[in-house]
Amino acid sequence: MSKVDINIDGINISVEEGTTILEATKELNIDIPTLCYHPDQTIKGSCRVCVVDIENQVNLSAACCTPVWAGIKIRTNTKKAREARKLVLDLILADHNQECLSCVRNGNCELQDLCMELNIRDTKIEKINHKLPIDDSNPSIVRDESKCIKCGRCITACHDVQGVGAIYNVDRGSHMRISTPPGKKLNEIPCVYCGQCINVCPVGAIYENNDIQKVWNALDDESKHVVVQIAPAIRVSLGEEFGEEPGSIVTGKIVSFFNRVGFDKVFDTNFTADLTIIEEGHEFLHRLNNGGKLPMFTSCSPGWVRYVEYFYPELLENVSSCKSPQQMFGALVKSYYAQKNNIDPKDIVVVSIMPCTAKKAEAVREEMNDSGYQDVDIVLTTRELGQMIKESRIMIKELPEEEFDNPLGISTGAAAIFGATGGVMEAALRTVYEVVTGEELSNIDFVSLRGIDGCKEATVKVGDLDVNVAVANGLENARKILDMVKEGKADYHFIEIMCCPGGCIGGGGQPILGTNEIKEKRIKAIYDIDSMSKLRKSHENPVVKALYEEFLKEPLGEKSHKLLHTHYSPKS
Amino acid sequence: MVNLLSKLCGKISPLSIKEYKESGGFEGLEKAIFKMSPKEVIDEVKNSNLRGRGGAAFPTALKWNFVAMENSEDKFVICNADEGEPGTFKDKVLLDGCPFQVIEGMIIAAYAVGANKGYIYIRGEYPKSKEILISGVKILQEEGYLGNKILGKDFSFDIEIRSGAGAYVCGEETALIESIEGNPGRSRFKPPYPPNKGLWGKPTLVNNVETLANIPVILSIGSEEYKKYGTESSTGTKLLSVSGRVVNKGVYEIEFGTTLKEVVYDICEGMEEGKKIKFVQLGGSSGACLPESLLDTKLDFDELRKLEIGLGSGAVLVVDDSICVVDFVKNATKFFDHESCGKCTPCREGNKHIIKILDNLTNGEGTERDLKLLNEIAMVMKQASLCGLGQAAPTALLTTLKYFEDEYKNHIKYNCPAGTCSLKEGVAINV
Ligand SMILES: Cc1cc2nc3c(=O)[nH]c(=O)nc-3n(C[C@H](O)[C@H](O)[C@H](O)COP(=O)(O)O)c2cc1C
Ligand code: SF4
Ligand code: SF4
Ligand code: SF4
Ligand code: SF4
16 A cells, blocks of 8 residues: 555644545544544444544545545644534534433443533534433333434444344434334344444443342342352453453452342352353264254354344254353252252342343243243343442442352353353363363364454364364354355354354443454453463363252253253244 | 527437437447547547536546546446436436437447446436336347447447435435445445445446436537537536526526526516516525526636536526515425435534524524524535535525525514515514
């Protein structure tokens, strides 16, 4: 690529041809305001708050979508540009329900930030905001259109990243809005509840269904035995809610917090992640040896499960019957743990902290009450946990590090990596290899399956067989693999699919804005936890071994089938 | 009035290839493909100084050259026949009167830029014209003017007819391309421009019907002869769609350089009886409103640029003094509020607020502050909107604020000079 000489605010620089004005100004440490721009998305050029002045041009240009040319003279800070940005913002505010104080994004809102940065002290334009009914029709996602600024980022997430297309632009002109199909709510359409739309929304127009109060109520209820589990991805991201560097590992402090606010037991979803590997690994071998449906897909990501139920019902038999670690946990607590500790399962409340909005919907699936009770009672996202901690006024950064309780708090490094794309497959391979061959795996790091690439694959020699595995994250990437499988063009045996880009560390319940850059840091932390673990293979987890001896007897056994496996049904 | 472009309209039967050829049809095409290289064709168009008739007056040969310079297996030529600008009905005259001339222009354009596929995007409200075009294309395919190896030469080009769902913004070239691709008609940001990345990401030439109809003329009579029409800066002729309070409304072909006064008083034989002219809106709803004092303005790109206005689609709406300027602009803005695609902030939100403020004025609730705000919103729309729709939508507002400022101010003082707004004294707020 050749370079071009340009001038920004009187400074000459040379940049690659095709660089946008926005990119070029960054090189000079000028921070042009943006709203519809998102670093990981295609450029939209629609909000127009990034306008700049170009010499000899009557109209302004949007910095995000205008490439520079040789000799261009750009002024970023003229009266004309400043006033236009302010007025554009004013126009947005006039149609915005500005109830900041009770808004879920208060304090973490790009619109708020912009108003502060652009020195908005008064607004000129009359407020015309149509308060449309809030859509909270489902357990996971809430949409409040009165806060929507029509940036279109959620549409890109839903269409281009997830390939779902649940929401889109409807109507034109000042009536244009981002909506579900007319007259339908989110629960009436194939929205998979992934929450990727939430993660990219600059404002408080989409958010999770808030369940924090339910947790406080359970904790306040003396008659309840309240047990909490945290998913693998929480410990590497919660810190961000408190200003820690992305990728900070805060496991012990989270445990401490839970102890302080009175949870009866603080357990770890990583325990049931190890258990999932045992069950799923054996299920895979069973299919392999008995002519079962292959390739087998993983089943721990509920957004993915909902997606396959809606869009590829013909492949449902390929999906592992294993419940997700969250659900296995709930079922075990209300059976094994309850019996062992002589607690009536009806008095147990299982709370889970998940990086995921779809987990809220998973918990209330009809099938998920094999213990006789709903396996998991309340699901909070990482963000809600952050909110709950703030509400408690406990300064989590100052807390000591504490350990999970026994027995359901013991886990291996293989469980930790469930939180990143490729992790489930890597964990499964570590176990499957050793179960089949009886030999120790010399190199347990399946590096080719790691990282945020959308589709990854590997071939692993397990005994006499070359096992072909694939990993996809983000449903649009999954679709590519699913189509290949459907057309018989793929010779994979085992496929891991995670609904969210990057895996659970990029889940729809994670701290905002989790850009790819931030996701990479979370992933690194996940693998650090793994490499620091003493035990790194699920079948070496001593408590899992004990669980089989005492209770489950054998993988895929009768008890496992009752408690740990489930079934799916086509949706339309 | 002249008879250069439209000389066959109404004179021959539109779908008779025999009559078309007898009147000189396909001379331009044959000359181009048998005697000239694509580059020579572009040079000929360049020498004619032809500028686009779709509204932006972009030099046609320059645009062709952008497409010709692109290296791509597939290139497209799109004839923009969306004709959505209110008060504009001149493309229809060409399409219905002499469809072969427009298609001939497309074929020559395809030859010049190296395109193999063309689309005519015809306004949904023109079903008859669409049928004519479909038959016309079929006839030309049968006669070897379209399809593989046109007239035996190693040049293939075919045309498909598409039509829009009636959205005005679909006349904007990138929204039009989106629409042909099967997406909702919303404008894309530019660059990339269609000549570099247009339909399905391929180099695409988008030209207006009238622009294309000029091409066979230029090639058959030669650019030098062509340049004898019009003025130095604006060569050739222009079709005007005249409507409003004049005696003879209709489509007229004029030479560039004709004044608005000549159009109104000579060509259209003046105002309807008892009507007094107030202003002329030039270029459709997105055009400027020129007061009587500017009727001596010549229709010439350079002259108009001095007034910071354009000729647009060539619509001429003659408005008499029974019309209230504020009310007139409000109605025009309602049109844009309805037709805006809603993608970018200034246009999506701006029109709505302009209407609201103009409502205040026509209800006797307007303030000085409103006038200032009107100007600010209009300016931000013009300067910061994503596409031409939002940029041009406030033109009537801005030009009337300039030429009819008093009439706006009078409304604040409860006085509507046209007498159409009922302004009760005492209901105003914030004065
Ligand atoms: C809102 C909007 C509507 C337009 N509608 C038309 C139209 O109906 N017909 C047309 O030829 N050009 C229309 N244009 C202009 C086209 O974008 C494009 O510039 C033109 O077709 C190019 O042709 P030309 O170079 O031959 O003029 C419109 C532009 C805008 C911004
Ligand atoms: S979205 Fe942002 S600006 Fe709007 S109410 Fe919420 S915090 Fe305030
Ligand atoms: S939750 Fe996922 S599927 Fe549903 S609207 Fe948001 S992005 Fe689309
Ligand atoms: S819901 Fe959020 S992301 Fe979607 S368009 Fe509105 S503001 Fe943008
Ligand atoms: S200016 Fe209007 S029509 Fe054009 S992109 Fe913006 S909203 Fe759409």
